[in-house]
Amino acid sequence: MARPVQYNVKNEGGKIVITDDMPPGYGGEGFFATTLDQVVGWGRKNSLWPMPFATSCCGIEFMATSASHYDIGRFGSERFAHTPRQCDLLLVMGTIAKKMGPILKQVYLQMSEPRWVIAVGACASSGGIFDTYSVLQGIDQIIPVDVYVPGCPPRPEAILDGLLKCQDLVGQESLRRRNSDKYKALLNSYGIE
């Protein structure tokens, strides 16, 4: 079935509509003035490099999200690096058992600041239906989490929504946040120096 192709830049009667928001600022002929915070945030949020940490069922839904049908690349996040050193977004998908816990923490520590974490699915968020001796009851017990995506497993649309929510966070984050005492206290509460 043929479907009309849509672009995010539409030409409606000679007027160009750009759907991606520019940071607010003062513009004119040949110049655009805004704050550094906003322009850096704008740049960061549209070029997140996710590190997929897929352990179980949610990983399969993530495969669907990144494949042709749902295509996470539409949101500037298709560049999976699989190495924590290069990534700034950790996507934890699936159950994290206690045996896996230290490894997840190590992966988080290997990422450089600024870094964000999305807990995809019920297991990563809270342990889900597995309230057992071997399962960690949510990854927020070992690393700080920015966005939680509910569902068991979440639909690809939900994962995309979680990514967009995270982009909002990233775009609005102040440049000083990572140096603040509050942030240091947060990391200290997880035993991270």
Add this chain to the structure above:
Amino acid sequence: MSLTNEYIRQRITEKFGDAITNVEEPAGFLTFEVPKEMNLKVMQFLHDDNELKFRFLTDLCGVHYPNQEGRELAVVYHMHNLVDNVRLRMKVFTGINDPDVFTATSLFESANWQERETYDFYGINFVGHPNLKRILNVDEMDYFPMRKEYPLEDQSRIDKDDEMFGRGGSIS
């Protein structure tokens, strides 16, 4: 001639006599029990015999019966004759204080991890196993979680409210 449960039963009782006990056929599945010292001998016989040919170990698992004194732990073997398409189930019981059972790894490679899993869950010590250590749980674990006396939930957990999440409940 197709291999029937009666015939298998006749052959093993001929060979091992009274050692074969509790012969049953729940849902047509030949089940019997052997003393734990003889598990390998019986398996070897079932494996090598030219008529029986039970040369595929489908499954191996443990069971804990806390109320049977002296024979609390069981190891259940499911064996399959792929040529005649017949299955049988063999059980071995052992006390919880001396949970030693001979390993089947010399006959079947597939028993290796399944025995490790059974050890991990029930603490059954497979004598002669090449690498008997925990497989699914962390090495630091100091109990055998599938034994009936241990709870399902993590006892050190503090974040979920017992009243709301109903921890420790059991429907039976």
Add this chain to the structure above:
Amino acid sequence: MSELIHQQPHHVKLPEGSIEKQTTTLNLGPTHPATHGVFQNILEVDGERIISSEQTVGYIHRAFEKIAERRPLYQITPLTDRLNYCSSPINNMGWHLTCEKLLGVNTPKRVDYLRVIIMELSRIADHLICNSIVGVDSGAFSGFLYVMQYRELIYEIFEEVCGSRLTTNIGRIGGFERNFTNAAFEKIEKFLKEYPVTLKEFENLFNRNRIFMERTMGTGGISAERALNYGFTGPNLRATGVDYDVRVAAPYSSYEDFKFDIPVGSTGDNYDRFMVRNQEMWQSLGIIEQAFRKVQEFRGTDADVYHADVPEYYLPEKQDVYTKMEALIWHFKIIMGEIDMPKGEVYHSVEGGNGELGFYLISDGGRAPFRLHFRRPCFIYYQAYSELTKGALLSDAVITMSSLNLIAGEMDA
């Protein structure tokens, strides 16, 4: 929080004298992208040759068997979903069939055929992922992107039937929770029309592709004898030339009414495994087509049959629950798990995506199983991985891993 989590993350310890020795110890996993799941292999390599390997599993051990001892039968279905999550419906059906065996329930033919449709669809979804991932690991990413589009067609059918995509929790003890809608049948018809074209194109990309053949032929092979000794089942066993298929050996859900072949390989290498899975998809398509036609033959009131009559386990109609006392009582009893099941001991197995998926259920007459053991094919045949990769190149070992179709959820239970 347990003490364990607070410890500093431990690094892999090098054994004594590992600096002086000629070979290298390489830690592959558990987060390595090439492992597609949480498997750890500690390899001893000489250059690119693997000398020995040791596997660690259990990184997502979730204690299914322990949970199952605390749940009524219907609450165990969601657990089976999460075993082999690439083909959840087969696991669900396997579990329902096990319960029906224990309870002595006979399902109507129409239910059997509908189940066959669902199971074969999920077998296709399972093999599709496995084969396309073999492609990804041998350097052909486009095959994956191409067929994932068509896996969505299968998921749309599941959505239409049960409302969920991946972890379906499909059906009940005795049948389905609701009848298939016309839209579902239309979607199955659409799938039957569109999918063969895609599969043919997928085949054209791989089957005679020189690079793919050179990468997969002769790597990761195993003899039939060793495979049986290792407890292989399913496509991996059939690739070695043994025609053992639970659907034929112990037909369940009326598989004896269908005509299909069991494809077998000869060498048991990665290429054979790929080809066996590929052929199985064609056979599954044939089975779905037959089942679809058989279902269409039911007319009138026969076409409304979608479950057996098991009031103790099958939830009554919602409108009856609101208006009739008896239905309300049954509903309450089922949901609260207040039904004692008969004493007994059953083993039932189905042909899962990876092989013989068995359920060994012991009931002592209580409301939850006394013991439930899952025979998980992945867990059993992953033991052979050291033997499969001994002397192989590192890059071939990765393909071997993906062509075995290892699913972490199934392996670690």
